[in-house]
Amino acid sequence: MDLKYIFSFIPFLFTLGASAASITDENKPAPPPNIIIILMDDMGYADPVCYGGGPYQTPNIDKLAAQGLRFTDFYAAQPICTASRSALLTGCYPTRIGISGAIDHNAKFALNPDEQTIAELLKSKGYKTGMVGKWHLGHKEPYLPLQNGFDEFYGLPYSNDMWAYDYEGKKWQDSTFWRAQYPPLPLIEGNKTVKIIDSFDGQDQLTTDYTNRAVSFIKRNKNNPFFLYLAHAMVHVPLGVSEKFKGKSGAGMFGDVMEEVDWSVGEVMKTLEQNHLLENTIVIFTSDNGPWLTFGNHAGSTGGLREGKATIFDGGLKVPCIISWPGHVKPATVSNQLLTNMDLLPTIVNITQAAKPIKKIDGIDFTELLLGNTQSTPRDELAYYHNKNNLKAIRKGKWKLVFPAETETYEVPATIGGDRYPGKYATVKVPLALYNLAIDPGEDRDLKDQYPEIVKQLQQVADKYRRTLGDGLNNMEGTEIRPAAQL
Template sequence: MRFPGKLCILVLYFLGSTFSSRAQVKTSRPNIVLINMDDMGYGDPTCYGGGPYQTPQIDALAASGVRFTEFYAAQAVCSASRSALLTGCYPTRIGISGALDHNAKFALNPNETTLPEMLKSVGYATGMVGKWHLGHKQPYLPLQNGFDEFFGLPYSNDMWAYDYNGERWKDTSFWRAKYPPLPLIDGNETVKIIDGFDDQDGLTSAYTQRAVSFIQSNHKKPFFLYFAHSMVHVPLGASAKFKGKSGAGLFGDVMEEVDWSVGEVIKVLKANKVYDNTIVIFTSDNGPWLTFGNHAGNTGGLREGKGTAWDGGLKVPCIISWPGHTKAGTVSNRLLTNMDLLPTLADICKAQLPQQKIDGVDFKAVLLGDQRAVPRDEFAYYYDRNNLKAIRKENWKLVFPATSQTYGPPATIGGDRYPGKYAQADIPMALYDLSTDPGEDRDVQAQYPEIVKQLSEIANRYRKALGDGLTNSVGTEIRPAAQLQ
C-alpha cells in the first residue's frame, strides 16, 4: 500500500517528534560526578591560590563553571563531613561524629535516605570509588546504602598498623599497631591489602581507572559517580609518573596526580559524548591536617585547620560545572555547605527529598546565575561529639567559650611523613566580621552587642533542636546512628 505524499510527511513528522521526545526524556536528568577530596584545604588548588605545583584540570573546571568562595563542610572531620554530604543533614542530627575506624560502635543508620538512594529512585545507576568511612562492614558498606558498585577503602588510608616510615609498628602495645590489615574492597569483598607505601602510591591511579570504567559502562543512562579520593590525606602516595615531577615535594606531586585524575574523568565524559549533560562537582571533606607540615596543604590564610571549628577547618574549595547551565568563569560568594548538594540535586534531577527532616537548602538558583538568591544565611559550627562551637549569620561569626584543639603554640608541626603534636587552647567568646576579617583575628563583640544577642538567640534554637555538649543541651530533633554489635 502506498501512502499519499502529505500523509507520508505527517507520519515521518510524528515519528520524528516521538523520537525527539524520547531523546529529550532520556537526557532530561543530567549525570552527576561528585569528586570529594580528603583533607584538601581551601587554598590548595591553584585557582584558589595554591602552588607552586600546577592544577590545570581543576582550574579548567573552575573556568567552565562556578567557583564558590564561601562553601563549608558540615564538620571538620572525615566521617561527620561525609555523612552530611550524603544525607543533607548536620552530622549531629543523625548521630555521626569523628572519624570511624575498625573499632567504631556506630555507623550511618540505614533509615537515613542517602544521595545515591534518592537518585536510584528516579532511575540512576550509582557508583562509588574511593574512601567510604561511614561503617566498615556489612550491612553498612556502600552497596547497602544505595550504590550499585563500590571500589575503595572502608575508612582512612592511615588506619593501618604502620609507622610513619612505612614499617610495621614494632611496639605491639601501641594503639596503632593493633589496626587490622587495610582492605581494598570491590563490592563487599576484600580484593587486596594495602601493604606499605608502594600500595598507597597506586591508589589514585587505581581509583581513576575504576571511575573511568564506571562512566564507560553506564553512559547510556543517567548515572551518579561519587569519587571520594583518599588523597591528599596522609600518608601521601603518588605513582611513578608523578613522583618527583612537581618540584614542590611529595604534596605537590600528589596534587598534580589528583589534578590529572580530574582530567581523566572529564576526558571520558567527552569521549562518550555525555559531558554536556553532566554536572561535575569538585570539593573536599574538610581543611588540611596542618600538623603534618610539608605533607599537608594550606588554608589560604584562614585560621587553624582540620579538627577545629575555625574556618580553616571547615571552609573548602567547591567548583561546579554544568555545561549550558552554569555561566563559565563565575565566582559566587554565597554561603553554602556540603549538606546543600542533596536538596539541590533533588530539584535538578526531579527526585523526592528524604521524608525525614534535613538541614540542606536548595541552591539551584545560585548555580544558574541568580545573583539575588540567598538560599542560606546561617551555619552552625559543631565539632567534637556534639559541641556547638560557633554560629554564623551572614558575615558574622560568634564563637562560644570552649577548650579546643589548636595547631598554635605549644603545638608542634612535623614534616616528611611525621606529624607534630596538637595542643589545647581555652577559647573565649568572640565575634568576627568575616567580610573584613576572614582570618578570625579581631574580636568586635564590644562594638556590636546587638549582633551578639541575635546570634546567641540563633544558637539557642540549634541547642533546642540538635543539642549542645557545651551547655548540656539534648536536642529534640536528633536521630540515632546505627549501633554495631
C-alpha cells in the same frame, strides 16, 4: 492506482515521517542529568591553583572552574572525615543523625540505614549508582555502600592512615601502641576484601586505581542516568603518588600528589567528553574538610584562614567547591554565597526530580543560584558543631560568634612536622569572640565589645540549635536527634 503516482508519493511520506520524528524528539523530555561528586580528602581551601594554590599546577581543576561556578564561601558541615561525609550524603548536620568524629575498625556506631543517602534517592529514580574510594561511614556489613544505595563499591572502609604501619612504612614495633593495634588495611570490592594495602607502594597506586574504576563506571553506564561518588584517598596522609607523577611537580611530594589528583579530574572529564556526556553531567568538586596542618609540608594550605582540620575556625571547614554543568551553569562565574556540603543533596534531588527525603534534613536547595540567579541567598546560617555534639560557633550572614571552649590548635605550643612525620598536637581554650568574616576571614579581630547587639542576636540563633540539635558544652539534649546505627 497508477504506480508512477504511488512512487512519486513515497518521498512525501518519508518527509512527513521525518518531520513527525523531529517533532517527537523536540517534545521528548531531556534525560535527567548524570551526577558526579569528586570528593577530596583533607584538601585545603587554597590548594587548587584557581583558589591560590601552587607552585604546582592543577590545569584540569582550573578548567572545571573556567567552565562552571566556583564557590568562595563553601563549607563542610564538620571539620572531620566521618562527620563531614555523613552530612554530604544525607543533607543533615551530623549531630542530627548521631554521627561524629572519624571512625575506625573499633567504631561502635555507623550511618543508620534508615537515613536516606543521595545514592538511595537517585537509585529510586532509575539511576545507576557507583562509589569509588573512601567510605568511612561504617566499616563492615550491613553498613557499607552497597547497603546505602550504591550498586557498586570499590575502595577503603576508612582513612588510609588507619593501618599498623609507622611513618617509614614499617610495622609499629611497640605492640602496645594504639596504632599498632590496627588490622590490615582492606581494599574492598562490593562487600568483600580483594586486596590488602600494607606498604607505601600500595598507597601510591590508589589515585590511579580509583581513577580507572571511575572511568570504567562512566563508560559502562553511558546509556543510563548515573551517579558516581569518587572519594579520593588523597591528599590525606600518608601521601601516595604513582611513578608517573613522582618528582614531576618540582614542588615536593604534596605538589606531585596535587598534580596526580588533577590528572584524575582530567581523566573523568575527558571520558565524559569522549562519550558525549559532558553537557548532561553535573560535576561537583569539593573536599571533606581543611588541611591536616600538623603534617607540615605534607599538608595543604588554608590560604590564610585560621587553623585547619579538626577545628571550628574557617581553616578547618571552608573548602573549595566547583560545579560544572555546561549549557546550564554559566561558565567562569564565582559566587560568595554561604553554602555547605549538606546543601548538595536537596539541590541534586530538585534538579533530577527524585523523591525528597522522608525525614527532616538541614540542607537547602540552591538550584536558582546554580542556574544563574545571583540575587538568590539560599543560606544565611551555619551551626559549627564538633566533637560529639558541641556547638562551638554560630554564623549568620557575615558574622561568626565563637563560644568559649577547648579546641585543638596548630598555633603555639603545637609543633609542625614534615616529610610524613606529624608534629605534636596542642589544645587551647578560646574565649567568646565575634568576627566579621567579610573583612576578617582570618578571624583575627574580636568585635564582641563593639557589637553587643550582634552577640545577643547570634546567641538567640544558637539557642534555637541547642533546643533542636543539642549542645554538649551546655549539657543540652536536642529534641530532633536521630540515633546512629549501633554496631
